Amino acid sequence: MSTVCAQRYQDKVTIITGGSMGIGKACVQLFGGKKLETEVNGAGPGEAVFIQCDVRKENEIKRTVEDFGRIDCLVNNAGTHPPIMTIDNFSSDDFRELLNTNLISYFCFAKYALPYLRQTKGNIINCASLVAQIGQWGAVTYAASKGGIVTMTKALAIDEAKHGVRVNSISPGNIWTTLWERGVQDIADPEAAIEAGKNCQLMGKFGTTAEVAQAFLYLAAEASFCTGIDLVLSGGLELNLGNKN
Template identity: 40%
Template sequence: MAAGPCSEGRVVLVTGGARGIGAGIVRAFVENGAKVIICDKDELGGRALEKEFRLVQPPAGAVFIRCDVTREREVEALISETLQRFGRLDCVVNNAGRHPPDETLEETSSQAFRELLELNLIAMYMVSKGAVTALTKALALDESQYGVRVNCISPGNIWTPLWEELAVLTPNPSATVREGEQAQPLGRMGRPDEVGAAAVFLAFHASFCTGVELPLTGGAELGYGRKVAPT
């Protein structure tokens, strides 16, 4: 994807950017000419992704900064370092989060539930599932006076290392993956680069959109159960 005027030279911060969907978002912005800060607790993965971009010719403008987004002081330091390095910040993609454990509410400890909310709801304004649209709209209204747009992407089944790791833990991994693929009318899971393309669109092309939720689900929300015939 060639760099274009909408993203050339823009500075983008992606939390949870070391792997999976986050890495797909980082790659999409880099390919569109943006300078990207890869923010993650996973220093090994973040450094590896930074090195990958540094080795291309010409070297891409991507740097890794370690940050635990549940710690306010680390977030403040992250923003400060970003501004010192680049002098500006045009876009923040709040991707950091994790999937809830595969257990019922009764089985979940109060501490585990608080930790999940701290990451997905409080940290960097990320939210869990149902609250995402409401918070997006509220922030869009509050920040519009400053010319700031706030939109969100709601991914469905995206094939990531985490999806693969969870599938391996099930009694029949291949059947689990097949069920995941057949949950969408399109008959497959999404890819991290497709989430990245959606993020670039909302950030730099959809300039008159704010408070918008973009479902990235392959149509899974159109009904329930298996959407394609078994193969």
């Protein structure tokens, strides 16, 4: 959890959930207020503050949000991807736990941040996924949780427009993260898996966390006429013809 400022978003307070790794870490570095707290704070203007918060616990979310007193932007990014398997092997409790992390935490952060965001005419950016639109093999619960984020974003944008609060989402495709790197180590031929991952995109490469962070900063700092949109960052993954499993 971090609050950070940047030259493009100067004198603003941003809450970024899941800011210790992957896309969240890249957002912290770009919004870039001193390692990560020391690293980010030493890198440029602004200040980063890290707070331990279990996003599955509403009381911790409420306490964390209320600690700040001012919020200009909420980046809901914390989430997880369960192991790849079919619906036969997921339990309903597995699904409920995933929803609590991936979707209900977004709801709770938004609920408790909105009184502050309404005062600053701020904005919310929710991290969804391309799989919300196209599905994913062996990920029925994950795809459902991400689809919920996209539709919740649109509904919340409608409600909050009268308060001057913008609400948008971002749907990344194949982004090279620590999770991707760890995942291919369990495969017999990691290099082939990486090459196949690159070739899913028309652009022939993975996206980077820095590229995703740029999109978050754009929506926060510059996209003043955007609300209720889902910005797809996929390198063209969803285009062309799909393969039958």
